[in-house]
Amino acid sequence: MRFAALTVSLSLAAPAAAGDFRLQFPLDCTLGESCHIQQFVDRDPGPGARDFTCGTLSYDGHKGTDIALPYLSDMQAGVQVRAAADGVVLGTRNTMADQYATAENAASIEGMECGNGVVLRHGGGWETQYCHMKRGSILVENGQKVKAGDVLGEVGLSGKTQFPHLHLSVRKDGAVVDPFSPEAADTCGVQPEETLWASLPPYQAGGVLGAGFSTAIPEYGSVKTGTADEAPLPPDAPAFVFWAYAYGGQAGDLMELNVTGPGGEFVSHSEALQKNQAQFFRAAGRRLRGGQWPAGSYTGVARLLRDGQEIARFARSMTIAAQ
Incomplete structure (x- = not known):
């Protein structure tokens, strides 16, 4: 399945009430030890970039949460990606090479910037998308029901990326939602009353x-x-x-x-x-x-x-x- 239509033209959602929708952490790693959050959803409506704290861990137009591994050797050893919530598999891709994105391979990546990955549909208009996964690692199929915590595959280096990581996108009715601050779109720095996380991952500024x-x-x-x-x-x-x-x-x-x-x-x-x-x-x-x-x-x-x-x-x- 081609993911480009799902990722390129999306904008931040209007304030979204979480309701009963909650996310589990989607990687088999320990934040601050064997992985870290490299980038968050961009909360700046203009040409700049800022994360939900008004910090610098984002880039212009970034529409997901990037959970990164320290080294390529960690990716090669294998780190499992897990479903963040119960859902049904909407689409997968599993054949793109694990390689750093360069000017030389840009044409082969165009339209498939997400790389290998999985899209899950949840109830109430919610979707999650898992990008840059390892080639050949994806274990689920279209239409398959999954539970939160089920293994989807492994972290990779496919698509448009410069480091091994999982890009997790969250959408409500087709629009991007920041799981760290779902009730505010183009603002930052205000402590959210609620998040989408069942257990809120700590924020580390560097x-x-x-x-x-x-x-x-x-x-x-x-x-x-x-x-x-x-x-x-x-x-x-x-x-x-x-x-x-x-x-x-x-x-x-x-x-x-x-x-x-x-x-x-x-x-x-x-x-x-x-x-x-x-x-x-x-x-x-x-x-x-x-x-x-x-x-x-x-x-x-x-x-x-x-x-x-x-x-x-x-x-x-x-x-x-x-x-």
Whole structure:
């Protein structure tokens, strides 16, 4: 089934009362640990973008909730997508390749930006749509009845996307509804009296997805795939590099990278972001100037700070063996 007609021309719904319609979290992952919400529905009626808190976790015209995995290797290991509510399968697609969207493959994706996915019809005019799923993973068929929590397939990288994630769209009578604030359309920043979630997922304004050690500043591609970490480093590594991968960065945020080793402070680096960045990584370290790195335990801590306040941190330890 082609999903383009269901996604391209939709606008935000007028205020929608939730009634008895409630959503279960649709992924087998733990928010803040093995997944995160990268983007929310765009609440800005103009050319800008803002999420339901008036924050920056959205982009112009975005019509869903993007629940992302940290690394491509997490997607390859398999993360199940589950039905958010009882319903009937309205349509599926299961044959598109899992690949990053590029200028070279744009023509083959056009009209199928959702990638592989499932559309479920629920009662009362409600629908949910699950996009960017893994090729060959979808387990349901048109007309099949499903219960909330039933496995639909797995998270993938199909369609128009730059990172492995599930795009969940919610619609009422054909119009997009923000499940975090269903009773307001073109507004933000007001605490909603009710949401569509049976258990409200926490809002995180940005975070550190992971960190690691390597013998050189890694390529961004290897960071995204989950293959950049080389710990434990050998005693004669040509360089000692600590890196961190993060999301939701805003201009002016500080990324701090600090490593303590056997002799105390080993690496200390702080860098301000010059612009908003949906995902980014930073690295700092030292070159080996003869000899070997001191044997012992090393702990790297990455901190993301906004307006002087820590909003996220990630710690990673390793041991360099004596030779």
